Amino acid sequence: MTANDVVLFAKAIADATRQQIMKLCCCEWISVADITEKMQVSQPTVSHHLAILREAGLVEIRVEGRQTFYTLNQNRIANCCGQLMVKFAPDEVSTEAIKQTLS
């Protein structure tokens, strides 16, 4: 993971609407329609944010007929957060257990 990847990750999560969407698809597969229903923005806006999350590798996609289901890629999120900590909080991630988990 390059320095640029860390910036891309940060940009991807740097929006309230996007974080709301991330929360909705954090622990389950959910369709675009179901996401839209729980948000205060239009369906194209939801699709746009999902595209940004997709390009950053933060969500996984499963197409089923007409519907498209999304779920958060928790492993990727954890890795990116780990990179952030190693890069910007190195003195706080010094224990072996943490280092192993984040590596």
Place this chain on the structure above:
Amino acid sequence: MTANDVVLFAKAIADATRQQIMKLCCCEWISVADITEKMQVSQPTVSHHLAILREAGLVEIRVEGRQTFYTLNQNRIANCCGQLMVKFAPDEVSTEAIKQTLS
């Protein structure tokens, strides 16, 4: 730490120039002039980015005469990353060791 704080943190780190500055003041106190010297942007631009990092609580400040020194608040960074993981990668932060460190 509220949901809004997590967004503010993400916004604060979502810029390549800012991450470069963060790296420079990660493990030492460094003056604005010294930061500017190592960057490819003007001094006001550096001050602007430092203000954003300051408002997000990501840097500490020490004024000494004419100079102002900044250093990264690693503890805050670690906490914010921890919040991100708990919120968006809950299944990946299930070990006790990690939970304790992030709490």
Place this chain on the structure above:
DNA sequence: TTGACTCATAGACGATCTTCTATATAATCC
């Protein structure tokens, strides 16, 4: 006190981002 130095602030400009409406694409049903 004057001049030099360090940093912050103000204002402007261009680029990027978020959102919308309108529409295209693709799958399903009658």
Place this chain on the structure above:
DNA sequence: GGATTATATAGAAGATCGTCTATGAGTCAA
């Protein structure tokens, strides 16, 4: 095939962001 449904894409408008130059504010030394 034609209508309906689910999602993506295109294009535009407005807001936000990053950068610059110019300048203000505070500090130090002569």
